[in-house]
Amino acid sequence: MKRVQFSSPYLPYVFLAPQLAVIVIFFYWPSVQAIQSSFYLEDPFGFGSTFVGLSNYADAFASAEYGRIARFTVVFTGLVTFFSLSLGLLLAVKADAVIRGNAAYKTLLISVYTIAPPVAGLIGMMFFDQHIGPFVKIAAFFGWEMKVGLNYVDTAFAMVVVAVWKQIPYNFIFFLSGLQSVPVSVREAAAIDCRSGFRRFWTVVLPLLAPTAFFLLVINITYSLFDTFGIIDVMVKDKAANNPITLVYKVYMDGFRGNDIGGSSAQSVILMVVVFVLTILQFRFIERRVHYT
Amino acid sequence: MHKTRFFDHLILICGVLFLMTPVVVAFMTSTHTAAEIHSKGLMLSPGGHFAETYTTVLTRQGGFTGQVTGARMVMNSFILGVGFAAGKIILSMLAAYAIVYFRFRMANLAFWIIFTTLLLPLEVRIMPSYQVMTQLGLINTYTGLIVPLLASATGTFYFRQFFKSVPDELLEAARIDGAGPFKFFIDVLVPLSRTMMAAIFIIMFVYGWNQYLWPMLMTTDESFFTLMRGIKSILQVWIGSQIPDYNEAFALAVLAMLPPVLIVVIFQRWFIKGLTESDK
């Protein structure tokens, strides 16, 4: 920390108090409750609860539906992460290479970043609408009768497109700023050492971009797992029955629609473990980055 | 080596089209009538019903109880965005100040208590959070809408990073100049953090404005609905109607994305700086 610090018997606690109060009440309390109720079976009509040990977890893992949703979540996360990262990188590399109009491209590409997932979902819905959606018409032209909201695969396809669309700008911003922090001297040295622009990018620029890419990988996985909630909620319109949903959405459905608090909590805890692992990865990476720079 | 090639522009233009077309179409379509949209599909050119549609969306008493107007939802979204951003900056600046600039025994513990919150996003603990809010009687209040969202470390993390990058000598010079903890904070640190505060304000405003799941659970009273919540209800009404109000849905979407998009485009430099330099 700082070489010189203030010392005061009470001031630091005064400054920390509001933040800590909010965190304890609205973070630790619910988190502990989630873990606790994952071991209980709650009466649907609110007449107490019984301790059932790990059976909520066992139920989740044994359920075929849970397995199916978990598999979809993995596929969905993989597709969204891969496409939004690679398209974001492609655009960043091109924007970095272009001098004229650079600022205009940047502004245009970034502006979509702030669109909220449900709004993205709504706009996506319109584009995939049975009556007015241009994508449906294009698909029909190729003989693909698209029924988003009814057909499992079609809905999944639309979800991936919308989720990727919304996430590209974020990756673009980070890749571009990563590219622009590659020192000019390194690029010039590479230009002297290597004729092929593609090879140069592959062997010099990309390795230097690796920390950014890794950071974004974790962020994109987190995004696909959790932040896409709004997109999914709007696109399946509360009718999860035949539609693809992710694990987070199932937590929500079971908890708020199905009133299965124990089961929902157990699923929450499973997701907590996933996030925990992801974040540890990220922290380790941040530490390494600090050492390198 | 810096020769710009035709292909670079082509790819960029495709990218821009892919990202921007839906936004433009959303706006253009919202200026046509629902019947027109229903028969002709999405629009790429402006129609003549801009004023009409937006006036309706902003002023018509909608919802099941007929209490909420679009304007009310815009206001609620603003309250959420601004309240969240301001609260975040105040709480996290104070906490980061204590952690970075004070020597005290619980510093490490406090650090970990705060930073553990980075581990679990709200979506994962949504059910118990809702129960806690019910127990506290905070459903359908602005407090319940805003304060629980503040229970995360992101802002504290940003400010901690920033404070650490402030040269040590500045504090030393200030101490020799006779500044105590309050004076140093007000006279030196806050003015120095202005750019950082602006950047975080923008990021947090957008984050607050875009909240969906939390407001959806916290507000059953329609006078507390935000725009995001409104989008959900417009879709619920939609099901089963003959000609859905496409124009109004699009208008609502445009209203919901306009403020954040404008802010980010106008304050682009701060925004990018805040995002990329502190998110790491």
Next chain:
Amino acid sequence: MATIDINQVSKIYTGGVTAVRSVDINIADGEFIVLVGPSGCGKSTLLRMVAGLEVISQGAVRIGDRVVNDVDPADRDIAMVFQNYALYPHMTVYENLAYGLKNRGTPKAEIAERVAEAARMLQLEPYLERRPRALSGGQRQRVAMGRAIVRKPAAFLFDEPLSNLDAKLRVSMRGEIKRLQRRLGTTSIYVTHDQLEAMTLADRLVVLNGGQIEQIGAPLEVYHTPASTFVASFIGSPAMNLVKGDLHGDRLAIGPAMFELGGYAPASGPLTVGLRAEDLRIAREGEVSFALRVDYVEELGSQRLVHGTLGDQPLTAALPPETALGDAINLAIPPDRLHFFANETGKRIGNGLPAPTTPAAERLGAGRLVAHR
């Protein structure tokens, strides 16, 4: 104005590392003291202990007649100039200068007066409304000085204030600092790793190494009678040649070269001999001399540095620019210019040979050098 007494001061960090070990310095009122040494020698730590920015682990620091160990930096009546200036970037030059006075509750009129005076002294008047960002490095440095001056403190503390400036600016700012300190007569402690800066600024030098004082003395005293091989190699440029020698009675052997010390025999057996490059000269006909095999030459314009070997030991001689050179040259050195150091401790042995009395040497010795000759 005040004296500063540093009494048996040590700094021991929590990990057990000792950064400063039992340092004693008594600084007279108005004296300009320079702490010099390589990085990590503890000079900055010592200064920061005087400033109150580091806790004093052992010993006492006295400013005037007050022990200040537990006094807040703001109440020690000192001002500090930092290496990176530490100007408040969001305040104008005027506000930067006034901030310390404002915090002390100085009346507005007096603040204005003192800032105006400092600005005049430092030629900062045209820049008072500017932000530090809009100033050049030298101007920023002057603002940092000004911030110290307006306070009229008992002592100035300088922490490598010139090392962020380019070489030319450094020389002129050096002069400015010296002049200002003379004019104000304020007791000053100045930390630097640059021996030239130390030599030119100091009334007295404190050479530090590994947290300990190697030598305290006036610049010329330190230059002419370095107390150890460390000081010998640190003060003076090019660094003093240090070679292995053997003393038998008054006969000194350095590799193949032999010197007669005319009855002077401070020690006997192997020792380290110091020869300043600028004391070496081309031997005259018939003089006691030794041969230097020339490796390469550096031209400095005013002189040429000849690098070569004496036996198997490297040696550098600073010779007049017109000197004729070959593969080998014959060099001589007056025996009274030889320095002797113990091999094991590196400490100086004896005070050197008494110089032959000449009018020139007497004039030279009439000043500060009289004490140690």
